Amino acid sequence: MKPISIFYGSTSGNTRKIAENIKANLEPGLVKIFDVKYAKIEDIEMYENIILGTSTWGEGILQADFEKFLINILVKANLKGKKIAIFGTGDSSLYPKSFADSMGIIFEALEGKGVIFVGEFPTDGYQFISSLSMFGDKFVGLPLDDNSDEEQNKLRMSIWTELLKSSLN
Template sequence: MAKIGIFFGTDTGRTRLIAKQIAKKLGDAADPPVNIGRTTLSGFLAYDALILGSPTLGDGELPGQSVGLSQPSWEEFLPQLAESDLSGKVIAIFGLGDQKKYPDEFVDAIGLIHDALVSRGARVVGRWPIAGYEFAGSQAVDGDEFLGLPIDQINQPVLTEARIDGWLAQIEAELMP
């Protein structure tokens, strides 16, 4: 059975910690998480099942050098996929955000990554209900669901583990057919 690839972008290290927590819960089904700024296009494309994580920075931006990161991240990686056909890839996305400090762009990165991958043929799984979150707007919302799993480690850290467990129970069968 092929393993699940886990890739993340990070600013403070919180997204890396969540990626490691997800990998630990998946055990042998997943390879160790890799910072997206330290991988190659071929390394990313080697997986048919992926879990991707990202914080949302500033005014709803992906992490990258234009927002002050010292190394490349999602902002620099996603354009590399421009010529890639992602048909057959199954992808789940989680995002970190602060729903109180940034209520108008809460976990926008989920939506940005989702749109970039779906436009190249990927199938994204792992929608999550908006119930239980307090925010004003998000590019990651479709109807009454997020396009991935939102994590707010600042305001709701006690809910993180249960949310990850529920989300993984929902997506595991789709990532590991």
């Protein structure tokens, strides 16, 4: 596998911890983590394999740092032909109508830019009413739910990272 970058936005630290766990589940020597607060356009354009992860705030709003990153960097970067996987944190019990919406917002912002999305995840077992991240019977990436127990999230993460190993460059 070629090097992988993980760009995360996190307000209270949940998504940052998950980014570290995803790195540990992949090949750690190949993975570099970037906090989007400090990321530059060159950081993202250097990689062929990119993982984007952030939480949802408000009711269906992108995490604040990630929103700035999306507007100022992500949509301006040349991402043609790059493999992109998305994960998102959220809470299906407190926010069942906007569960992990951030993933769908990122997906829509990058559609049409020639990227190759990987890492879709089945909605089976998740309890929510609606999500911008759901297309058909799948999520555009991996949602990790504050409302699921740790073992469940660990299992989902390990299934997802195994999938990425076979779908990234």
